Amino acid sequence: MNARVALVASILLGCGLVACTTTDQQVDRQIDRLAANRIGSPAWNSAVDQLVAMGRPAGRQLIAHLSPDQYKGIYYREYRDEQEQIRTGAALALGRIRPRGAAAALDDRISAAYTPHERLACIWAIGQMGFSQESYDALKAQLADSDRRIRLQVAIAITKMEMPDGVPELEAVLAGPDDELAGMALEGLRESSYAGVPLLVRLAAAPGPRQQQLRAAMEQVTADLIAKLQADDPLVRRRAAQALGQIGAPEARAALASRLKDASTLVRFNAAAALATMGESEGIQFLFSALENEDAILRANAVLFLTRVQRSSAAVEAQLLAALRSGNPLARAGGAQVLGNAKVPGALDELIEATRDPSPEVRRSAAIALGMLATPAGTEPLRALLADPDKTVSYYAEWALARLGQS
Amino acid sequence: MTRLERSGAALLCVLAWAAAVRADETPETILIRRTLANDLSGHRRADVELVLSAYEESFTGLEGHGNADPRAWTVAYSGLQQYGEAVRQDLAQHRYETTRALNSIHVRADQALVTSQDSGQVVERATGAARPVDVRRLWILRKTEEDWRVAFMVNACGDSLQPVAAVAAPEPALVELLASEAAGWSSSRPARITRYYDNRFVGCSAGGSPKPESWILIFNGTEELGAFLSRRLQATDYQIERQVLSTSVGSLGTDALAVTRERVTTSHAAGDVVHSLERNVLWTLSRRGGAWKITSMCYGVALAE
Numbered sequence: 001m002n003a004r005v006a007l008v009a010s011i012l013l014g015c016g017l018v019a020c021t022t023t024d025q026q027v028d029r030q031i032d033r034l035a036a037n038r039i040g041s042p043a044w045n046s047a048v049d050q051l052v053a054m055g056r057p058a059g060r061q062l063i064a065h066l067s068p069d070q071y072k073g074i075y076y077r078e079y080r081d082e083q084e085q086i087r088t089g090a091a092l093a094l095g096r097i098r099p100r101g102a103a104a105a106l107d108d109r110i111s112a113a114y115t116p117h118e119r120l121a122c123i124w125a126i127g128q129m130g131f132s133q134e135s136y137d138a139l140k141a142q143l144a145d146s147d148r149r150i151r152l153q154v155a156i157a158i159t160k161m162e163m164p165d166g167v168p169e170l171e172a173v174l175a176g177p178d179d180e181l182a183g184m185a186l187e188g189l190r191e192s193s194y195a196g197v198p199l200l201v202r203l204a205a206a207p208g209p210r211q212q213q214l215r216a217a218m219e220q221v222t223a224d225l226i227a228k229l230q231a232d233d234p235l236v237r238r239r240a241a242q243a244l245g246q247i248g249a250p251e252a253r254a255a256l257a258s259r260l261k262d263a264s265t266l267v268r269f270n271a272a273a274a275l276a277t278m279g280e281s282e283g284i285q286f287l288f289s290a291l292e293n294e295d296a297i298l299r300a301n302a303v304l305f306l307t308r309v310q311r312s313s314a315a316v317e318a319q320l321l322a323a324l325r326s327g328n329p330l331a332r333a334g335g336a337q338v339l340g341n342a343k344v345p346g347a348l349d350e351l352i353e354a355t356r357d358p359s360p361e362v363r364r365s366a367a368i369a370l371g372m373l374a375t376p377a378g379t380e381p382l383r384a385l386l387a388d389p390d391k392t393v394s395y396y397a398e399w400a401l402a403r404l405g406q407s
Numbered sequence: 408m409t410r411l412e413r414s415g416a417a418l419l420c421v422l423a424w425a426a427a428v429r430a431d432e433t434p435e436t437i438l439i440r441r442t443l444a445n446d447l448s449g450h451r452r453a454d455v456e457l458v459l460s461a462y463e464e465s466f467t468g469l470e471g472h473g474n475a476d477p478r479a480w481t482v483a484y485s486g487l488q489q490y491g492e493a494v495r496q497d498l499a500q501h502r503y504e505t506t507r508a509l510n511s512i513h514v515r516a517d518q519a520l521v522t523s524q525d526s527g528q529v530v531e532r533a534t535g536a537a538r539p540v541d542v543r544r545l546w547i548l549r550k551t552e553e554d555w556r557v558a559f560m561v562n563a564c565g566d567s568l569q570p571v572a573a574v575a576a577p578e579p580a581l582v583e584l585l586a587s588e589a590a591g592w593s594s595s596r597p598a599r600i601t602r603y604y605d606n607r608f609v610g611c612s613a614g615g616s617p618k619p620e621s622w623i624l625i626f627n628g629t630e631e632l633g634a635f636l637s638r639r640l641q642a643t644d645y646q647i648e649r650q651v652l653s654t655s656v657g658s659l660g661t662d663a664l665a666v667t668r669e670r671v672t673t674s675h676a677a678g679d680v681v682h683s684l685e686r687n688v689l690w691t692l693s694r695r696g697g698a699w700k701i702t703s704m705c706y707g708v709a710l711a712e
Binding site for chain 1: 515612623624625626627631634635638639642671673675676677678679680682684686706
């Protein structure tokens with residue numbers, strides 16, 4: 001029995017070793033192709049594609065080839081150009097494979113000690129990896145580089161990390177005369193997907209020399225985001241739904257509506273909020289229905305997302321005021337919360353009226369909302385609530401008065 | 408001293424030692440420092456055996472004459488015996504009042520490249536006359552078992568390129584060997600190249616810099632060179648056009664150095680790029696084992712115009 005187990009184990013180990021060797025050799029072959037062909041040539045691009053196709057098993061060797069220490073001993077290569085061809089290709093492949101542990105190695109290769117090809121590829125790859133504090137810090141240090149292409153690639157990478165530091169450089173390039181740089185910026189915004197949507201929406205709405213290209217980029221991003229609504233990762237589906245709401249793309253309506261039955265609560269709410277922002281009744285109904293749900297978590301989500309919708313588009317103001325007159329105290333309390341969070345001044349009279357609601361939850365929400373509005377007209381009704389029989393209501397009335405400077 | 412005081416003193420010693428150790432220090436760099444400290448202490452204490460304990464039996468010493476251009480360098484010592492005699496005479500005549508700073512230590516496997524700067528004075532014992540010392544040295548050390556020992560040392564290697572006086576015609580035997588080595592790169596058989604190297608040879612790259620602090624170790628012995636060549640020559644074709652610029656043979660006739668200028672061209676089986684470069688190479692050679700063998704080489708050394 002033991003002999004049989006040992007035999008099976010040795011066969012499996014042998015297979016494993018053979019598989020490792022094969023992968024290493026395959027990577028080596030493609031590294032040699034990178035070394036033997038000019039950057040950007042069809043053969044060089046094909047080598048990058050082949051490395052990407054190998055996926056994460058190729059990651060360790062690719063990371064090693066970023067370091068100057070690799071080019072010693074058995075891996076010695078005397079030509080700087082050869083190292084540049086390999087390092088650039090390895091960085092682009094790593095950016096597409098996104099293996100763990102690559103970011104730190106890439107961070108170390110973006111300084112002026114490396115060639116522009118190497119730096120641009122490594123910066124691009126860092127952007128593809130997503131946010132890490134170390135990478136973000138390394139990128140920010142290059143924002144003052146004298147090479148405008150480097151600064152722009154850094155700006156794009158930072159935007160992909162959903163940080164704002166790259167916005168001025170992107171805006172300047174898209175408003176400037178250099179078409180090549182502007183093309184690079186647009187490509188970067190397209191690649192940034194949902195991370196670049198807020199900037200893309202803002203730039204496309206403002207006057208400028210490249211509105212047509214920006215709108216075209218937004219159409220491509222929209223198509224990409226619609227596809228992402230089907231992604232396996234609920235985080236991706238959620239972010240895609242949110243970004244589609246920011247774009248307000250009517251062509252996404254059906255795809256968003258289909259996500260109202262998503263297994264993930266947050267995907268459902270983001271899809272509903274996106275639809276509601278576009279004024280679509282399916283989304284609005286979904287959120288108001290959740291506002292009346294017995295489940296406190298769903299109600300909290302409804303308040304959160306209705307607040308976002310109201311703030312971004314004011315598309316649900318009428319329904320919120322109507323909710324204050326609902327027969328369901330949960331709807332009245334939720335409506336008051338959203339009107340307060342979104343600071344809707346037109347809701348003042350209705351909120352004052354709600355301080356006299358028979359439900360303590362509604363009175364409490366109305367008190368908080370009046371505190372959020374911080375309008376002097378709310379002072380008297382709030383003072384009246386100080387004597388409310390429900391201690392929570394009187395506590396929040398005192399809190400709200402303090403916000404009005406009346407405590 | 409009470410037990411508590413002794414413990415406190417011991418703790419202070421440990422803390423002082425920890426503070427003195429540099430952040431980038433490793434066990435190997437500590438051992439390397441100890442080896443070069445033995446050389447210095449031996450000189451200061453006139454202890455020849457302590458000095459020689461820092462050196463390999465096959466040690467080769469070069470004299471740089473204060474010039475970073477290796478065409479000005481000469482072979483000063485061939486082996487520990489010749490060096491030992493020179494040290495014995497020197498220490499009998501001179502007293503060393505010098506200190507040593509190690510400017511860089513690069514370790515790769517069991518080889519290390521170190522640069523140092525000695526300062527202070529050397530006093531003539533007979534007359535008391537002192538001359539100031541400010542000398543830069545380049546050291547190559549090898550680790551054998553647990554000990555690091557000096558394999559090569561360039562005294563007064565200089566930190567700038569100075570004009571070099573006209574050199575004599577290169578030694579024909581060295582020219583022939585280096586030409587054969589260059590021709591070996593055109594074959595696909597590593598042995599056609601490795602046969603010219605000593606088993607324990609040291610390979611460096613200077614990257615065009617006259618400052619040895621930035622030089623790096625790239626090859627460690629013929630086994631590694633052979634593995635590199637097996638891999639490299641399968642995927643590439645090399646052409647090396649080599650010109651020997653200078654040679655210098657030591658007084659015993661067993662050790663030499665040479666400087667070559669060469670154009671290296673490489674084409675690749677996997678693509679159409681042809682890489683090419685021009686470089687100067689410093690070689691050290693020895694025939695203590697019979698035929699001349701390359702004991703070290705350094706690609707990309709800088710030469711004065």
